[in-house]
Amino acid sequence: MRRTLFLLIVGLGGAAILIWLGVWQIQRLAWKEAIIADINTRIAAAPVDLPASVNRDLDAYLPVTVSGTFEQGEVHVLVSQKDVGAGYRIIxxxxxEDGRRIMVDRGFAVASAKNVARSDGPATVTGNLQWPQETDSFTPEADLKGNIWFARDVPAMARTLGTQPVLLVTRSSTPPAAGISPLPVDTARIPNDHLQYAITWFSLAAIWLGMSLFFLRRRRAPKTES
Structure with missing residues (x-):
């Protein structure tokens, strides 16, 4: 009897924990979807002037239109595009016009066009402010001599280019940059695996219950005499 009670407690208790984890992931899914929807709404809003004082927390994804002048000097961030292959983000x-210096992510250029001379001079750019979190402990150090970066690191790029730590990711530019395809900000890279996690926990709960029932039935089955 004690062993049967123990199996019941372990079976039901373990299943309850696994089900709770699945429910928690469903709640996290709803939370993440709300965040992504809010970001998408913010990205698609009408562009405004660049704020006089840019705040990283308040102005992330803010759509703006700026006029000014592209200067010489670039940062090349290694990326890959589907159906195109390796290339670089051109920063x-x-x-x-008010004298502030920022960075503009002009978009994608194929690897063979990495060192092609690009036009500078007056331009009007519309895009979204972004401080991408692309670096971690596994990200290689930038090859400053070869001008190859492996992630967009806004503070480090700003120090290299002598600008404010403000990155505007181009949606459109007048005049357009020859040989560069804009890579506008989107939410496709924001991780949202909570549904898969929930399915995993619920599946484990079902397996746990099934195994518990199997052991209970085996425990209660009459022993046959040999």
Whole structure:
């Protein structure tokens, strides 16, 4: 009797924990979807002027339109595009009409065009402010001599280019940059695996219950005499 009670407690208790974890992941899924929906709404809003004082927390994804001048000097961030292959994000210093210096992510250029001379001069750029979190302990150090970066690190790029730590990711530019395809900000890279996690926990709960029932039935089955 004690062993049967123990199996019941372990079986039901373990299943309850696994089900709770699945429910928690469903709640996290709803939370993440709300965040992504809010970001998408913010990205698609009408562009405004760049704030006089840019706040990383308040102004992330803010759509803005700026006018100014592209300067010489670039940072090349190694990326890959589906159906195209390896290439680089082209990050260029941009001087606003009020004298502030920011960075503009002009978009994607194929690897063979990495060192092609690009036009500078006056331009109007519309895009979204972004402080991407692309670096971690596994990210290689930038090859400054070869001008190859492996992630967009806004503070480090700003120090290299001599700008404010403000990155505007281009949606459109007038005039357009020859040989560069804009890579506008989107939410596709924001991880959202909570549904898969929930399915995993619920599946484990079902397996746990099934195994518990199997052991209980085996425990209660009459022993046959040999």
């Amino acid at each position: 260029t210093p941009f001087v606003l």
